[in-house]
Amino acid sequence: MGEVEPKKLLEVRDLVTxxxxxxxxxxxxxxxxxxxxxxxxxxxxxESGCGKSVTAMSIMRLLPQPMGKILAGEVLFDGRNxxxxxxxxMRSIRGNRISMIFQEPMTALNPVHRIGKQICEVLTxxxxxxxxxxxxxxxxxxxxxxxxxxxxxxxxxPHQLSGGMRQRVVIAIALAxxxxxxxxxxxxxxxxVTIQAQILQLINNLQRNLGMSVMxxxxxxxxxxxxxxxxxxxxxGRVVERAPVKELFANPRHAYTQxxxxxxxxxxxxxxxxxxxxxxMVPALSELKPGCRFAPRSGREHAPELLVERxxxxxxxxxxxxxxxPVCARG
Amino acid sequence: MNNATAxxxxxxxxxxxxVKGGVFQRAVAACKAVDGVNLTIMPxxxxxxxxESGCGKSTLGKTIxxxxxxxxxxxAFEGNELADLSRSQLKPFRREIQxxxxxxxxxxxxxxxxxxxxxxxxxxxxxxxxxxxxxxxADLLAKVGLPESAAGRYPFEFxxxxxxxxxxxxxxxxxxxLLICDEPVSAxxxxxxxxxxxxxxxxxxxxxxxxxxxxxxxxxxxxxxxRIAVMYLGRxxxxxxxxxxxxxxxxxxTKALISAIPVPDPTHVPDRVILEGDVPTPIDPPDGCRFAPRSGAEHSPEMxxxxxxxxxxxxxxxxxxxPVCAPVRHAR
Numbered sequence: 051m052g053e054v055e056p057k058k059l060l061e062v063r064d065l066v067t068x069x070x071x072x073x074x075x076x077x078x079x080x081x082x083x084x085x086x087x088x089x090x091x092x093x094x095x096x097e098s099g100c101g102k103s104v105t106a107m108s109i110m111r112l113l114p115q116p117m118g119k120i121l122a123g124e125v126l127f128d129g130r131n132x133x134x135x136x137x138x139x140m141r142s143i144r145g146n147r148i149s150m151i152f153q154e155p156m157t158a159l160n161p162v163h164r165i166g167k168q169i170c171e172v173l174t175x176x177x178x179x180x181x182x183x184x185x186x187x188x189x190x191x192x193x194x195x196x197x198x199x200x201x202x203x204x205x206x207x208p209h210q211l212s213g214g215m216r217q218r219v220v221i222a223i224a225l226a227x228x229x230x231x232x233x234x235x236x237x238x239x240x241x242x243v244t245i246q247a248q249i250l251q252l253i254n255n256l257q258r259n260l261g262m263s264v265m266x267x268x269x270x271x272x273x274x275x276x277x278x279x280x281x282x283x284x285x286x287g288r289v290v291e292r293a294p295v296k297e298l299f300a301n302p303r304h305a306y307t308q309x310x311x312x313x314x315x316x317x318x319x320x321x322x323x324x325x326x327x328x329x330x331m332v333p334a335l336s337e338l339k340p341g342c343r344f345a346p347r348s349g350r351e352h353a354p355e356l357l358v359e360r361x362x363x364x365x366x367x368x369x370x371x372x373x374x375x376p377v378c379a380r381g
Numbered sequence: 382m383n384n385a386t387a388x389x390x391x392x393x394x395x396x397x398x399x400v401k402g403g404v405f406q407r408a409v410a411a412c413k414a415v416d417g418v419n420l421t422i423m424p425x426x427x428x429x430x431x432x433e434s435g436c437g438k439s440t441l442g443k444t445i446x447x448x449x450x451x452x453x454x455x456x457a458f459e460g461n462e463l464a465d466l467s468r469s470q471l472k473p474f475r476r477e478i479q480x481x482x483x484x485x486x487x488x489x490x491x492x493x494x495x496x497x498x499x500x501x502x503x504x505x506x507x508x509x510x511x512x513x514x515x516x517x518x519a520d521l522l523a524k525v526g527l528p529e530s531a532a533g534r535y536p537f538e539f540x541x542x543x544x545x546x547x548x549x550x551x552x553x554x555x556x557x558x559l560l561i562c563d564e565p566v567s568a569x570x571x572x573x574x575x576x577x578x579x580x581x582x583x584x585x586x587x588x589x590x591x592x593x594x595x596x597x598x599x600x601x602x603x604x605x606x607x608r609i610a611v612m613y614l615g616r617x618x619x620x621x622x623x624x625x626x627x628x629x630x631x632x633x634x635t636k637a638l639i640s641a642i643p644v645p646d647p648t649h650v651p652d653r654v655i656l657e658g659d660v661p662t663p664i665d666p667p668d669g670c671r672f673a674p675r676s677g678a679e680h681s682p683e684m685x686x687x688x689x690x691x692x693x694x695x696x697x698x699x700x701x702x703x704p705v706c707a708p709v710r711h712a713r
Contacts, residue, residue: 097570212659242433247641272643313575315604328572
């Protein structure tokens with residue numbers, strides 16, 4: 051050992067988030083635990099409906115009201131439990147110490163305000179700045195995220211920018227107050243690969259220069275491999291596996307992680323060969339069982355009690371945790 | 382290229398859209414979505430078409446399916462020229478060329494049952510009795526891996542992957558020879574994506590189909606294609622067998638595109654070419670090398686004005702031979 055481990059900036063413990071719907075209460079996030087270390091990037095990967103965005107919304111306390119509720123668990127940010135802090139205090143944390151980058155840069159920006167003004171809004175909300183100073187800082191932020199001629203761009207409206215440029219503006223807004231943690235929810239999914247490469251490089255550089263921590267939500271294992279230090283794999287509202295990135299790709303232990311890794315077509319793969327698949331589809335929230343949720347798609351026989359009893363996360367090697375269903379997580 | 386045996390070939394195909402402006406909404410410019418494309422697709426072959434948003438790949442697919450009337454150029458399907466045919470003259474060819482769309486939520490009529498959706502092509506082409514058609518629908522649903530009971534249900538009752546299967550069943554109804562697949566797996570999760578890709582490959586083997594497979598995801602395209610064409614701003618900049626283009630890309634744009642793909646392997650050290658800027662607008666683009674403004678390399682004025690030749694640099698490997706973006710040593 052001997053190595054000093056970077057301290058945990060954010061720790062989520064047994065988070066349970068549910069929504070009230072016409073069909074009753076549906077649990078979207080069911081006992082999720084993970085941590086983001088200072089200066090590191092944690093990736094959260096999973097398919098649509100696995101609860102990755104709801105987890106982010108729970109941390110930010112941006113769940114749709116009044117349907118969404120945190121039922122249990124803790125969100126410890128720098129020692130405080132964000133799940134219970136008053137809304138007032140949360141407002142001074144959100145956008146200031148924790149901020150968010152959204153997927154769709156067109157809907158994340160206000161179409162009727164100038165770009166500069168939208169950055170100023172965050173700055174003046176959290177700092178005591180004169181309008182002129184705020185505008186000056188907004189222009190500097192645009193420059194920092196690589197927008198050419200920032201003085202002119204600051205006076206433009208979102209529709210005058212391309213998708214990649216808009217995402218840069220969203221990043222500028224997120225980083226304006228120098229947050230300690232940035233939650234990026236599919237930040238490059240709506241972008242072309244060449245633009246995605248630009249944006250990922252930008253996030254990486256800014257992280258290194260500003261020393262912030264990043265929680266990156268994506269469905270793309272390629273993006274995970276390239277940017278993250280640690281990875282959480284989510285399935286049907288739960289974390290099924292959690293490990294340092296190299297360990298996870300080299301030694302995936304849960305059947306779902308293995309299936310996910312082998313079903314992606316790779317550039318160096320054999321053309322026209324049959325791809326591995328995961329049978330069936332992600333279960334609906336209303337049909338989730340308390341036990342191993344991957345059982346119906348795993349193609350492996352499960353004893354009835356495995357479907358009824360919740361399996362805990364177990365540490366199988368240093369920092370490598372896996373949901374210990376004896377069938378899905380056998381060695 | 383041997384056009385004699387090709388199932389489909391395009392000859393300098395152009396699809397320009399007028400850009401209207403001014404008080405009288407006159408055409409003030411042209412959006413050159415497809416601007417001089419020559420492609421061939423052989424029987425039983427998958428031709429992959431990759432490029433970024435706005436490069437014209439979907440327009441090219443729709444023009445080949447004659448959903449648009451091309452501005453100029455030819456589309457030959459098994460030797461028959463389709464480009465100038467009228468609606469009624471086209472009807473027999475509609476059976477031969479079918480399309481699968483990206484969004485399985487928007488390409489199926491929500492008010493029709495799956496049975497009606499898949500049966501519709503037979504009705505339009507006045508084929509079979511009611512009982513025969515129902516049997517055909519059942520066969521098609523079985524072929525794409527859906528239960529027979531699906532015929533009586535509505536699209537909203539199905540997941541994205543299953544809806545894409547319904548779209549495939551409808552496209553296969555008239556036993557087409559060529560399927561134009563426009564981003565068929567882009568809206569699907571990875572585990573479902575591989576199911577649909579496997580289905581498409583299996584159907585091709587079984588029925589001898591040809592595919593034009595359009596996607597922005599080069600890894601997916603490489604997996605399913607025999608040959609790949611790379612499109613940029615309305616033109617094909619490189620065309621080669623799938624493995625060849627990934628291993629030996631020649632054009633600067635192809636190189637940048639390949640290097641930009643994140644590799645799902647944390648031990649891989651990316652050797653990345655980061656392109657500056659975005660894809661420029663296809664409204665009145667330059668006549669010469671269109672990649673020049675993003676290439677970061679100096680182009681002489683004549684390179685921006687004259688169309689670079691499309692050269693075969695090794696058997697089956699073609700490239701738009703701009704001397705800066707695609708320096709070709711052994712041009713034939």
